[in-house]
Amino acid sequence: MTATAVRAPARRAEKPSSSPRRRISKRNFFARLSLALPAAVVVVPLLAIIVVQGIDLVTHAENLTRPGSADKFIGWGNFTRAFSDPDLLGSIRVTLTYVVAGVGLEMIIGVGIALLLNGRIPGKGVIRAVILIPMVLTPVVAGLMWRLLLDPTSGFVNYLLGVVGLGNDHAFLSDPATALPAIIMVEIWQNTPFVVIIVLAGLESLDPSPFEAAELDGARGFGLLKNVTLPMLGPVLAVVLLLRIIDAVKTFALVNTMTQGGPGTSTLTISNYVYRTGFQTFDIGYSTTLGLIVSVALLILIFPTAGRLMGLRIRRSRG
Template sequence: MVFKKLEKIAPIIFIGPAIIILFLIVIFPMIYSIGISLSEWNLMRGGNWKFVGLRNYYYTFFQDPDFYTSLRVTLVYITVAVGLEIIIGLGIALLLNRPIKKVGVLRTILVIPTTMTPVVVGIIWRLLYNPELGTLNYFLELFGFQKLNWLGDPNLALPSVILADIWEWTPFIALILLAGLQSLPREPFEASIVDGASPLQLFRYITFPLLLPTLIVALLLRVMDAFKTFDLIFVLTKGGPGLSTELLSLYTYKYGFKFFHMGRASALSYILFLIVFVITQFFLKYYRSGEES
């Protein structure tokens, strides 16, 4: 009888602490923040809450033009940065998958940018972009070109931030795709080579279709993470000049910790969550359909 009782309560004993921790650090904060998003709560005016329903969401979608500017900047940033990271990362993965000497050393060097924190990456690139003492302007002057204000020019700030992001995250994509390449079966390649297939045909008809599930996973992980980009841009430009590099993550931060409007900041965070959720579901649906076919 004792053992039967222990068998019944054993799952509760083992799972219970994890459920409690999950509730305290995930579920309760989510419920709490949903309540904030439905309230008028400005810390500059005191700590009193006032329930306003969906007013914060209505204001964001219909009365705040800066939201759409920030959304456009975010989509451009993610499309260009992640797109180039996938293309360059795939090229690096294909190169490292070849039987070349010292490939282990190359992989070690490749992973260095990914091991750095975004704040450190931001500081490094801020020094490189320095208009007076930066390395990039030094080489521009060396070849007779005019110095550029990389982070102070609204037309250059976003491309400059994207370049730093590409440098940091391309190795991550390359390593995922390299692992995918090394897990592919060799038989289709050997049979195609015997049939006289060219390297381009091998890539188009065998490598790419077999690698596509891994490519979608890498793309999904990177897109989800790119929507949360904050520290790199905060160190480089703080979202400026103007709104030229202000992603939705920085826009939400500005409402919460600059204007102290916690209700609108919470609403923005859930809008960002919904955008990421919809995009994630699209990728997962495409991934599952690809696996079934």
Template structure:
């Protein structure tokens, strides 16, 4: 019976798994081919360069600058999303009348496409007619703040938009994790007279830690790949202050037509994401289970 079940499972899973694997292999192989050649759409002749494009990355100051901006964007955004998502999950874990409606409304930013979110927040950030400057004016902090045009504020404005859109994703994962926690440790803590903080710190947080790490891992990987939000809101400006590694890859490939160097950058991003995933899984998540 078990053998027949496995055969049926592979009949359903096998074909799409093979198709996705082949498609991934073909695309990755072609990206590697482009990465080891000098392929520029403005040139007629393509030449083999080996690891020349990858070596070029190490000496590219603009590439390293984009790496730093990517790290800043990912670290600040993911950290605040994890904190806010956990706070919302804990608060909405309580029973109250509008609990289900509130949970549903919280998911609205997450189900919106990033392009739509970016366009909405561009309107919010408008220095002349944006609602953010209007609200700041009401509380006496008015002024024509150019949120996306100021080099010192642009990246943080993007981070705020990213937090608004993806905190519900972290909340959804952590809320599901909270709902699945066993009741026995809480009953024992209540009998022992433990405070709410001690219960959270010594029971909830340790039990929820694997779920938190999974949510953080997913957000880190997704944040590194962020492109549409940045492209719509700033296109890497002003003065390259919001040009992340993904954005720089786009500029090299689509603006400068340097397909080979863009492929090398893309492969480098893929390698970093793979290393992050393997590290999280082997050294963090697997040890907690």
């Protein structure tokens, strides 16, 4: 039931063509094709644009401010430039820090809160509704809101720190040492509820009988959590972790509204670097090359795991 469900090859799929319905198989074929048509009408031309425009852009030194630069063929020139670009390396490092620290803490806090929420808590329905708000809040609004809260003169955070005697004039977002941690904190603030909501739904859909058996055997507290709950929750945790990583790697709006990548390049994530190169210095040939390098690297890192997890999910849901 488990592994075979995914790996079973297409035998069953081939069967209908040898069934009595064979004589209308040609009409059938077009009817089936037409089901993919609406999606293909949008997706295929856009993919063609990515490929055709992409190849043109990465091989030319096009800069929107320099007329004629679009015809300047430079072959691999954009790539050699990228591989010796300290800002690219820097933005990869910033993005990695952002994803590892942000998503890591979201998972720890989120799973913890979901475990606490799974049971009798007064006001549970209201809690579930309220924690949705950070999650669906427009990231631009979240970024600006936290910029207001972290403001060195009128920010509420500085007021609170002043009240407890830790100084009330921290310029969190203009200090290279604290700017990235501050943005990561907002990422955690915004997306921990996502982990809570999905893990909680996962916990509630678990089969109760292993828990009853384990409790009869005397398991409780952390033993129960470590040996029964977390292993049963494994597939849900993997999917949540993956979705958070995919989303966090793309982060753009928070950084753009809070620091625009500064001070210097201390908070410049990949998306912000590509945007800055393409639409602030208008170096769009090079910008496309950066996007391509980063995307290929990301796909090599994430895609195999993601595919396996999709398989996992399929198997789980048939169980």
